[in-house]
Amino acid sequence: METRLRWLLLNAGLPRPIVQAKLHDARGREIARADLYYPDARLVIEYDGTNHRDRLIDDNRRQNLLVDAGFQVLRFTAADLNQRPGAVAALVRAALSRSPDIATMSPR
Numbered sequence: 001m002e003t004r005l006r007w008l009l010l011n012a013g014l015p016r017p018i019v020q021a022k023l024h025d026a027r028g029r030e031i032a033r034a035d036l037y038y039p040d041a042r043l044v045i046e047y048d049g050t051n052h053r054d055r056l057i058d059d060n061r062r063q064n065l066l067v068d069a070g071f072q073v074l075r076f077t078a079a080d081l082n083q084r085p086g087a088v089a090a091l092v093r094a095a096l097s098r099s100p101d102i103a104t105m106s107p108r
Contacts, residue, residue, distance in 0.1 A: 002035045002047045004081055005088070009036075009045075012089035014096065017045065023066065031065040041096045043072045050078075072098070 002019070010016060021037035022030050023044065036045040044066055048059070066073050072095050080088050 025069045032062045046075045
């Protein structure tokens, strides 16, 4: 389904995201591996599959670390891809158009 999400975004005319990107906090510690990532917007896109309920605690912790490190995070499910593909693309497009807060960006 992550592949399907990536193709949905590409077919909507959005740029190609990085797949399975390793993300780090300001200290250089790896805090997450993003399903899809747009570095210029610091946008993390996660696909929540059928096993998401089993991973909810870990996923919430990881999302909190990402937000604290200045990343934008969007999460989608199969229902989003099947029932609202236009809304998925619109949300990603809107997030890409926002500039990240420079004060929260980690140095690289």
